[in-house]
Amino acid sequence: MSRQSNRTTDSKKMNSELFTLTYGALVTQLCKDYENDEEVNKQLDKMGYNIGVRLIEDFLARSNIGRCQDFRETADVIAKVAFKMYLGITPSVTNWSPAGDEFSLILENNPLVDFVELPDNHSTLIYSNLLCGVLRGALEMVQMAVDVRFVQDTLRGDNVTEIRMKFIKRIEENLPAGDE
Amino acid sequence: MADEAPFQLLHYELLQYIYKAADGGDAEQGRNVTKLESMGFRVGQGLLERLTKDTARFKDELDVMKFICKDFWTCVFKKQIDNLRTNHQGIYVLQDNAFRLLAQLSAGKQYLELSPKYLAFTCGLVRGALCGLGVKSIVTAEVSVMPACKFQVMIQKM
Numbered sequence: 001m002s003r004q005s006n007r008t009t010d011s012k013k014m015n016s017e018l019f020t021l022t023y024g025a026l027v028t029q030l031c032k033d034y035e036n037d038e039e040v041n042k043q044l045d046k047m048g049y050n051i052g053v054r055l056i057e058d059f060l061a062r063s064n065i066g067r068c069q070d071f072r073e074t075a076d077v078i079a080k081v082a083f084k085m086y087l088g089i090t091p092s093v094t095n096w097s098p099a100g101d102e103f104s105l106i107l108e109n110n111p112l113v114d115f116v117e118l119p120d121n122h123s124t125l126i127y128s129n130l131l132c133g134v135l136r137g138a139l140e141m142v143q144m145a146v147d148v149r150f151v152q153d154t155l156r157g158d159n160v161t162e163i164r165m166k167f168i169k170r171i172e173e174n175l176p177a178g179d180e
Numbered sequence: 181m182a183d184e185a186p187f188q189l190l191h192y193e194l195l196q197y198i199y200k201a202a203d204g205g206d207a208e209q210g211r212n213v214t215k216l217e218s219m220g221f222r223v224g225q226g227l228l229e230r231l232t233k234d235t236a237r238f239k240d241e242l243d244v245m246k247f248i249c250k251d252f253w254t255c256v257f258k259k260q261i262d263n264l265r266t267n268h269q270g271i272y273v274l275q276d277n278a279f280r281l282l283a284q285l286s287a288g289k290q291y292l293e294l295s296p297k298y299l300a301f302t303c304g305l306v307r308g309a310l311c312g313l314g315v316k317s318i319v320t321a322e323v324s325v326m327p328a329c330k331f332q333v334m335i336q337k338m
Contacts, residue, residue, distance in 0.1 A: 017226075017227060017230055018187060018223070018227055018255065018256055019186055019187045019190065021222075021223040021226045021227055022187065022190055022191065022194070022219075022223050023190060024223075024226075025219040025220075025222050025223050026190070026193075026194055026197075026219070028219075028222075029197075029198075029215070029219060030197075043197070047193040047196075047197065050189075050193055050196070051186070051189040051190065051193060054189055055185060055186065055189060058185040086185070086186050115226070
């Protein structure tokens with residue numbers, strides 16, 4: 001019976017490991033299928049986008065969060081609510097541009113790379129590029145066009161993982177003609 | 181932490197990716213199922229290693245299967261297997277009455293022929309986990325009415 005008791009506590013962590021491992025299997029498969037890392041990065045971003053446009057619904061339903069007043073608030077919600085909810089981490093929001101339209105998310109530890117080491121021949125692979133796609137896709141669904149990219153990555157020897165997000169524009173909803 | 185949605189969506193993207201090129205014939209279908217299954221296998225093996233880190237040794241085969249039905253299933257799908265049956269000769273049938281990865285499809289028989297692609301990864305997962313526990317097996321799945329699903333595990337005697 002001792003087996004039962006000590007497991008329940010970390011079952012949550014285990015489930016995130018399921019995601020991490022599945023993601024690893026996916027990246028491995030992509031690396032097998034595509035010749036160069038650029039293609040893999042692109043594919044990961046695309047898949048992330050598809051996940052993001054669906055995930056936002058789950059997020060809004062679960063978090064009960066309303067409309068954000070400005071981009072700063074959006075940044076906070078992403079870091080403190082969304083990342084916390086889905087990856088169990090809270091990245092810090094820093095390096096705001098003077099115009100307030102660009103910031104960095106600093107991830108101290110990135111659960112996606114828990115069991116990962118990059119082999120030498122994949123130096124340009126952006127392993128966690130899926131995240132960029134997810135953020136882009138999710139924000140697009142709430143009328144925000146953003147540019148998301150990795151600028152630092154612990155996998156490639158940097159001290160932290162840094163995701164840079166830049167606000168591009170508000171997407172106006174185009175109602176079909178004659179529809180009020 | 182709500183990590184169920186990300187996994188389900190990732191799994192869905194995985195399927196889309198593996199199947200995107202394939203409007204080909206049955207051979208292509210089979211290859212895709214194999215690909216998904218082998219990815220699941222790897223994940224199952226890795227996951228099991230983490231999951232059994234501090235557990236006691238298993239008594240016998242049935243004990244192993246119970247572990248798969250309870251702990252492993254709960255870890256992956258947030259619920260236990262609803263029914264486990266065996267003929268005591270190396271065949272086990274695991275029934276899940278509301279299989280999570282089929283939950284997004286409309287219930288009933290309409291999309292029955294699509295079910296193999298939604299189950300292949302999980303078959304691999306189970307086979308990988310069993311393999312990590314020293315049990316060699318063949319895992320197949322069948323659906324008669326969604327979202328209920330039966331996994332059949334055939335133990336290969338070594």
